[in-house]
Amino acid sequence: MSGPSTYQPKNGFTRWLDARLPVMRLVHDSFVAYPTPRNLNYWWTFGAILSFCLAVQIVTGIILAMHYVGHVDLAFASVQRIDRDVPYGWLIQNIHSVGASMFFLAVYIHMFRGLYYGSYKAPREILWILGCIIYLLMVATAFLGYSLPWGQMSFWAATVITNLIGALPVVGESIKNWLMGGFAIDNPTLTRFFSLHYLLPFVIAGVVILHIWALHVSGQNNPAGVDPKDESDTVPFTPHATMKDLFALTVFLILFAIFVFYMPDSLGHPDNYIPANPVVTPPHIVPEWYLLPFYAILRAIDFNVGPIDSKLGGVILMFASIAILFVLPWLDTSKIRSMRYRPVARQFFLIFVAVCIALGWCGQMNPSYSMFTAGEFRAGLHWVEGGQSIQRAVTAESERRAGATFEEAAEAMKAEGAQIVMVDRSSPTDATLTAISGGQLREAELTAHSLDELEAQIAERKAALGAAGVPYVEIERNLPFEFTVTRFAQILTAYYFLFFLVILPLLGLRETPGRVPETIAKSIRGAA
Amino acid sequence: MKLRSLWVAVFAALAFLAAPALAAEDAEHPPAVAWSFEGPFGKYDVNAVQRGFLVYQTVCATCHSLNHLSYRNLGEPGGPYEASWVMNEETGEREIELGAGHGRRVDPNENPYVRAIAAAVMIRDIDRETGEETERAGRPSDRFRNPYRNSAAAAAANGGAIPPDLSVINLARKGGADYIRAILLGYTGEEREGRYVNRYFSGGLIGMPSPLTQAGMVAYEDGTEATIEQMATDVTHFLQWASDPHMAARKEMGLVVMVFLIILAALTYLAYKNVWRDVKH
Numbered sequence: 001m002s003g004p005s006t007y008q009p010k011n012g013f014t015r016w017l018d019a020r021l022p023v024m025r026l027v028h029d030s031f032v033a034y035p036t037p038r039n040l041n042y043w044w045t046f047g048a049i050l051s052f053c054l055a056v057q058i059v060t061g062i063i064l065a066m067h068y069v070g071h072v073d074l075a076f077a078s079v080q081r082i083d084r085d086v087p088y089g090w091l092i093q094n095i096h097s098v099g100a101s102m103f104f105l106a107v108y109i110h111m112f113r114g115l116y117y118g119s120y121k122a123p124r125e126i127l128w129i130l131g132c133i134i135y136l137l138m139v140a141t142a143f144l145g146y147s148l149p150w151g152q153m154s155f156w157a158a159t160v161i162t163n164l165i166g167a168l169p170v171v172g173e174s175i176k177n178w179l180m181g182g183f184a185i186d187n188p189t190l191t192r193f194f195s196l197h198y199l200l201p202f203v204i205a206g207v208v209i210l211h212i213w214a215l216h217v218s219g220q221n222n223p224a225g226v227d228p229k230d231e232s233d234t235v236p237f238t239p240h241a242t243m244k245d246l247f248a249l250t251v252f253l254i255l256f257a258i259f260v261f262y263m264p265d266s267l268g269h270p271d272n273y274i275p276a277n278p279v280v281t282p283p284h285i286v287p288e289w290y291l292l293p294f295y296a297i298l299r300a301i302d303f304n305v306g307p308i309d310s311k312l313g314g315v316i317l318m319f320a321s322i323a324i325l326f327v328l329p330w331l332d333t334s335k336i337r338s339m340r341y342r343p344v345a346r347q348f349f350l351i352f353v354a355v356c357i358a359l360g361w362c363g364q365m366n367p368s369y370s371m372f373t374a375g376e377f378r379a380g381l382h383w384v385e386g387g388q389s390i391q392r393a394v395t396a397e398s399e400r401r402a403g404a405t406f407e408e409a410a411e412a413m414k415a416e417g418a419q420i421v422m423v424d425r426s427s428p429t430d431a432t433l434t435a436i437s438g439g440q441l442r443e444a445e446l447t448a449h450s451l452d453e454l455e456a457q458i459a460e461r462k463a464a465l466g467a468a469g470v471p472y473v474e475i476e477r478n479l480p481f482e483f484t485v486t487r488f489a490q491i492l493t494a495y496y497f498l499f500f501l502v503i504l505p506l507l508g509l510r511e512t513p514g515r516v517p518e519t520i521a522k523s524i525r526g527a528a
Numbered sequence: 529m530k531l532r533s534l535w536v537a538v539f540a541a542l543a544f545l546a547a548p549a550l551a552a553e554d555a556e557h558p559p560a561v562a563w564s565f566e567g568p569f570g571k572y573d574v575n576a577v578q579r580g581f582l583v584y585q586t587v588c589a590t591c592h593s594l595n596h597l598s599y600r601n602l603g604e605p606g607g608p609y610e611a612s613w614v615m616n617e618e619t620g621e622r623e624i625e626l627g628a629g630h631g632r633r634v635d636p637n638e639n640p641y642v643r644a645i646a647a648a649v650m651i652r653d654i655d656r657e658t659g660e661e662t663e664r665a666g667r668p669s670d671r672f673r674n675p676y677r678n679s680a681a682a683a684a685a686n687g688g689a690i691p692p693d694l695s696v697i698n699l700a701r702k703g704g705a706d707y708i709r710a711i712l713l714g715y716t717g718e719e720r721e722g723r724y725v726n727r728y729f730s731g732g733l734i735g736m737p738s739p740l741t742q743a744g745m746v747a748y749e750d751g752t753e754a755t756i757e758q759m760a761t762d763v764t765h766f767l768q769w770a771s772d773p774h775m776a777a778r779k780e781m782g783l784v785v786m787v788f789l790i791i792l793a794a795l796t797y798l799a800y801k802n803v804w805r806d807v808k809h
């Protein structure tokens with residue numbers, strides 16, 4: 001906690017300055033004398049690492065903006081020019097694109113640390129909420145930045161995300177058109193994305209200042225989750241925390257440099273090296289790795305709930321997954337901050353981390369990919385060899401009655417002696433029924449291990465029969481239960497929300513905490 | 529203890545589920561080649577890049593552009609025709625020699641190899657006197673010649689499909705160099721619906737007819753036998769350089785940065801321990 005200032009101006013100039021603008025006092029109190037808990041571990045070094053990441057992104061970004069051209073016809077080529085012809089452009093561009101990933105890696109560790117040690121609990125609610133705002137701004141900035149190189153993934157990610165906003169009722173369409181600057185993703189979209197991508201980092205910097213301010217009012221949490229009792233539990237920020245942060249930052253930079261110098265493209269998608277093409281949709285549209293868990297939540301909703309269709313449901317859930325973090329301080333009922341002393345909650349937390357990683361995996365998978373199936377894929381084929389066909393047009397009274405009407409008519413034709421009847425719908429209420437009577441009814445059964453394999457077999461058999469003069473094959477597919485990526489993502493999404501809405505609120509009321517050791521409950525000097 | 533084994537089981541299950549997902553592609557997996565540019569110390573094989581450039585100029589350039597490259601890039605540091613000044617011991621005169629060498633680097637625009645390559649290409653331009661369209665011999669500063677006037681012409685000449693630009697092709701395809709080489713070698717010779725069967729292409733049918741049809745279609749100058757496989761490997765090597773021309777500089781700087789950071793980490797660690805040596809925590 002920031003006590004009274006201990007700053008002593010040393011010479012005439014600093015005394016003169018201190019009386020007019022006490023900026024040196026602010027720096028001294030915030031980054032030199034600021035009391036830091038003694039027992040902080042390495043997870044607490046990510047605050048400094050994140051500040052560094054923000055500075056790196058802003059500095060490299062400003063240089064890149066000097067060379068980048070925000071125009072749909074020139075953007076891709078201008079990034080290539082930066083990589084090839086601008087002196088050390090390849091270095092700056094790699095640092096900026098890898099830096100985005102490193103920034104998110106650090107922020108996720110920082111957030112999970114806050115979750116584990118209960119850093120969101122009183123009196124740090126505002127500190128936590130400011131952090132959530134920073135994260136949200138980071139997501140927006142990263143998304144806007146990803147669209148700037150104007151590669152295929154840039155273009156299609158922008159299309160998918162703006163379409164999501166269009167799913168919102170009433171206002172969605174207007175907001176979408178306003179964001180796009182027209183009715184499709186085009187040059188106005190790119191120029192406004194560039195403008196906002198340049199603006200938001202400075203907004204982040206502003207909120208970071210508030211975040212640090214709030215931190216310095218309430219003081220840092222620590223692994224024990226017990227507030228320092230007196231001054232002897234803390235050490236001055238400089239040199240103790242400064243040196244530790246510097247060491248941790250250097251280790252982090254080694255990882256950063258491995259990516260920048262040895263695998264700069266490994267974190268991106270190859271499709272973004274193909275210039276944007278509005279008429280060719282890539283087979284898999286995926287965001288960058290750090291947004292995959294949210295993408296998985298978005299796609300997990302493949303069903304409609306009452307008036308909410310699946311698309312809107314996904315959008316709501318995706319935003320809710322971030323929004324829920326804002327109210328977390330009031331959802332967790334436990335008085336104990338650190339999960340070190342909450343053995344049951346710790347297990348649920350570890351599952352939560354695994355769930356977030358698994359959601360990321362789901363996000364990059366084809367949602368209909370089948371993880372396992374119970375049994376085989378079967379299809380029964382029926383056809384008639386020879387015989388003669390009769391055609392009959394049927395019109396239903398209404399669209400709702402159409403299905404039943406056609407079925408009744410088909411049954412009637414079968415009763416008249418037809419072996420097989422096919423329904424060819426020409427409009428929602430009209431259909432032509434073709435019945436084949438006489439001839440020989442034949443059947444065959446196909447089995448396969450996957451749906452694709454089965455469809456290939458069906459197509460092959462149909463082609464062979466078609467060549468033999470059989471006009472119509474009735475196919476009855478018998479598919480086993482399939483556990484798809486979407487199902488898996490649904491279970492994971494359910495856990496994500498249950499963790500915040502049920503597990504944390506209930507656990508705080510029911511659990512028996514582990515014993516806090518005496519040496520932590522008391523001050524260090526008192527125990528020694 | 530029980531909980532720990534549960535965790536092991538969960539991660540084992542996840543790993544098991546992830547395994548078939550990675551192999552779920554319809555095309556054959558490209559065979560892995562031991563490229564000289566792989567690994568943290570990997571370098572381009574200059575001879576392979578030169579041969580590959582010849583393959584590009586003779587075969588690929590009839591349909592594929594290389595829009596983001598200029599002829600001067602061939603003579604820039606790390607490029608296949610980089611040259612330097614050397615002193616001829618016998619005559620005492622300065623001569624130009626291929627390679628980075630030890631002497632002063634030859635300006636790419638003055639580089640005789642690059643000038644000759646550019647001059648052999650006719651570049652579309654506007655005559656300054658008349659304003660008419662004209663063609664002139666290329667210069668090192670020119671962009672690589674685009675085989676088509678515009679994208680409509682490219683589409684019209686290729687049945688509606690525009691041959692992709694090759695500037696960053698090795699980065700733009702999953703599997704990188706291995707995949708590009710495999711595509712060039714993956715033709716079975718069958719043709720279906722006006723497209724060509726290729727074992728490594730997703731869907732199996734590719735619009736591009738087999739470009740490397742017979743051994744020796746490119747006349748290599750360094751005595752290497754121009755087999756189809758050799759040409760495919762070489763042109764892929766060239767395209768890798770085209771996609772990532774600063775790789776050598778990047779890896780060289782990376783080594784210095786890594787050594788610096790590791791020493792810095794050791795020093796900051798010692799300083800950190802020193803500051804905290806008398807602090808109980």
